[in-house]
Amino acid sequence: MSRRLPVLLALSLLVPAALLGLSGPAAALDNGLASTPPMGWNDWNAFGCGVDEQLVEQTADAMVSSGMRDAGYRYVNIDDCWALPNRDAAGELVPDPAKFPHGIAALADHVHARGLKLGIYQDAGVHTCSKGGGFSGSLGHERQDAMRFAAWHVDYIKYDDCNVPADGQNVDSSIARYVAMRDALAEATAATGQTIVFSVCEKGDYGVPNSAWPGIGNLWRTTYDIHDNYGRMVWILHQNVALADLAGPNRWNDPDMLEVGNGGMTDVEYRSHFALWAEMAAPLIAGTDLRTMSPATREILTNRDLIAVDQDPLGAQGRPVTDGADGHWALSKPLADGSRAVTLFNETDAPATISTTAAQLGLAPSVDYQLRDLWTHTTTESAGTITDTLPAHGSASYRVTPSRWPSVGTPPHVAVGLTGVTDGIAGGTTVPATVTLVNDGRLPALFATVDLRLPDGWAAQPQQPAVVPAIPPGGSRTLAYQLVAAAPAAPLPTERLGVTAAYHGVFWTRTNTATFTQEVRRPTPVQPPYRTFAAVDPSVTARFGQLGGRFAIEAAGSDVSGANDQYGTVYLAKGAAQQGVATVRVAAQQARNAATKSGLVVRADLTRPGSSPGYVTLAVTPAKGVQLQWDADGNGQLDSVASATPPWSPSTPIWLRLTRNGTSFTGQYSADGGTWTTVAAITVPAATGSEDVGVFTTSHSKYVNGRSDFDSFTVD
Template sequence: MRNRAPRSRPLRAVFAALTLVAGTMFGLAVSAPAHALGNGLALTPQMGWNDWNAFGCNVSEALVKQTADIIVSSGMKDAGYQYVNIDDCWMTGSRDGGGNLVPDPAKFPDGISGTAAYVHGKGLKLGIYESAGTATCAGYPGSLNHEQADANSFAAWGVDYLKYDNCNNQGISAQTRYTAMRNALANTGRPIVYSLCNWGQESVWTWGAGVGNSWRTTGDISANYTSMLSIFHSNVSLAQYAGPGGWNDPDMLEVGNGMSFTEDRSELSLWAEMAAPLISGTDLRSATPATLSLYTNKDVVAVDQDSLGKQGTEIASAGGADVLAKPLANGDVAVVLFNENASAQTISTTASAIGISSASSYTLNNLWSHVLTSTTGTISASVPGHGSVMYRVSHGSGSSTGTTHPLIGASSNRCLDVSNGSTTPGTQLEIWDCNGGSNQAYTLTAAGELRTLNGTLCLDANGQGTTAGTKVITWNCNGQSNQKWNVNPDGSISGAQSGLCLDVTGGNVPAGNVNGTLIELWGCNGGANQQWRLG
């Protein structure tokens, strides 16, 4: 929510943060509260969508229904997203004669109950918005002193989730106002996830677990890297307060709203590592395959949804090179290497530093590229500016070298393809709908080759070209350097000879991602059309 906070809010947030730090530094009693809400909900962080970041007050029944359709058809539902959440401006400007909230009949001709029935019919759940004040942030009737009546309406309409904002709060303690709605929701007997949105005021993390299922730890996020980074810094230090049923909430995801693909991927990596609610704030109806490839990465989502319920902690942060570690229920550890800076840098840690039990070797599963590598203890990667590399670290040895997989492009969700399965050397590579054919299967060899068509041909930089625009073709395997490739931790594949990246030509725009789009070498730029994952 673009909340209309009092002018003193930033100072309050700073004071709260300083109080927490001071308590830690000087031995004061700052301890995590018990998770006492006990409504049995949000045992893992909430996942879904909210309309505000992309639409503001332009919410409608049609938008909610269309979004529910997309969540199903895009694979987001299968990945775990289930809440379709309505934000502010859904109601009329006044209550009815009985003091009840009234859905705007122009925006919601079937009412909230009819909208909920449609969403439920898709196997999803519906969320709604209110404010713990006399009015919402957009000026519609608030719930202060109407808590039970409003909770009864939400339950009768079939609502499954309440986002409860903080505008026009009359200076009344947040804990008092939010507890009143907690009790009202409980009295309805309907299971309703309760999301506290009080902007991180009054050290909400110290009492939120007894009141709600999640609590905003910061002010509002914006669709830019600076905002995302600031909110990450505020939220990452609060890990001790999160756990099953109650989560630190660094606000909705801006993935798809204008940051670069690299920055979008960092946001989703960091939010998953911090066990944050994953609530998309973009227009999913027009989301690109690149955006959807981020939201639907089940390996990353699994880190967020891990049943152990631990928020990842920052174990190193020097010069903008951050290392986060999150223990997982099966004994693995999820690690994010995050580069806050604009230029690439190598970020390193060790298995012992991340807290995984001692072993002779470890497998690093790159959760974005799905490439497996082995290490005896050092975890290191070259991380692009504003980028992140995310690993799941486990005991034992594993490697993608010598295994055969399709290579799927992030910008298209299509496979690297030898046109028509041609065995004629010199055929230029393209992208095509994935079909499981041998002309879409590639084996990374120990020599750095990418062999295809059952190992008979190699990917080749045409004419040993080292300039942008060089065609990527198949050729008889000959061991030359123009047939050697680096599968990089950031998901790019670069030529060992040229240093240029495997690129879907023109794939930085949707029109450049259709079947038959050709592959060339181009300067590495972090674009989604240069990102690949093993299928």
């Protein structure tokens, strides 16, 4: 991924905004409905077309019980696929009665009764954006649909721009479609009193500049869709951070919904995602299953210190004070009380120390500055420099406030970091590592003790006592270690190292702490005769590992059915003779989707997805049982399926066995590898010679890796 910012951002750091046509506040949609960025939830990122009344009602309840409503989240938004494909005889949109048996108005009542608001999705074209032609769009029905939404007491509309006529695929026509709905919503409000936030979801398909939207929508998408992977999130940052001049009360740049909690990124990356969106005054629209979110996800989404930054009434979007060209970012956001919110972000794949100053943040000189850590919710003091050592993809966020008098009773800001430990360390390797302590305060930090936390089996040999008597103001101290890495206990391990520094000061007795945590990904390469191959989207990278007879695959993939032929595989080239048996135990499977698949695969050539014939898979899924799929017509695509549900929970671990006799295949499963149940016996006419055979996984998410672990793979 490029470490370079878009040209617009690079220019904005060097050229006055007036010369870019971005000076002065942009004209806002004068409806007063989004004085701060909207906060809420949308079903699309986690559920796609799988939305229904029960999900929305349960999510509204979860927003209350989880504390999200009290933290500021208000909108419960239904995305695409809520309606029947066609309008009724009167030309009205009709909620799908199977999904919404009580209708949208009753659902709005349920949501409103909980102190929340209801949002809905619609499209400016002939059909919506979902696959297969979508559902009826609003083109030519703007006033009718706006009145219907108002009658249903809808409070928010997300308005897409797909499937427009060929003569409407240009800037002027796209703007006109949105103006038509904006005006229709205003008329509906005047007629009914129902106010509706207008979210523009035109993503740049027709070249409309972002500067066109402030007078049309309360918020507008600035990029194409987000995906639940780190690279995509950072790409969106690069686009959206350049647009600060457009943002303000009732007019917000929208870098798309949050992916926090969906599993494609680490918690470190999700914290950066959330902090960056708050710094950029972005709408905070959660996109995960709130009914089952983890404590870590809840902690991120309900972080009130960061939410206060996002919702600050001044309405400023944070700007970079360092250009980020090296992947090291410092962003500053002015706040209404005169303080600044600062986010330090390490975009790179290695730990980095990042610093900024109060002057760079735009603050006037002061005797010192109070630093409110927006994650630990503690306060330290700084003489004017803010330093943090951040792990790969990590961030730190502070509210920086000038002090009216010296902060004698506040501990100095101390940063601790660990360098020298990188991905790729082999077992038994000795690694020189350094712990660095930096004091940004006006006063010394005294009697600092360092606690090094290592993965199981690792050893540390300190080269000096782990106590630092004093770290002077503006100074630093280092401690050297020799670390010995343990042999990996599993293929493709990710291990966590941490450092905690506890210190005291001159005028306070309590202990203050600084922490640093780093994840290390260790390779366990797949060995011959096994080979690896990934048929995945170029935006994601598959990983493969082997440790003895165990294998691990991390791979994305929309599916292996039909033209959606994406997977990661460890295989034996031409290992499946005309007669033989392949067996494996699927030991673990990351459930990215109900139809995530992991198991055995046979094909003439596994490196030719979409076309190679003789194709058979036998896989376990998280919620759809064991599936045997095959290419019945010889075109190299899976077009037939047989399924079976084990009498126990159809999840891993599970044994799978695929038996071949010429063009005949039999798929079976077992709980113990001894007693087998047949899924089906099939014929694959194109399986005419020796074929590749291996283990595979497809996450059923095009842009998000899922992990599967296998053992006892044999081919007889």
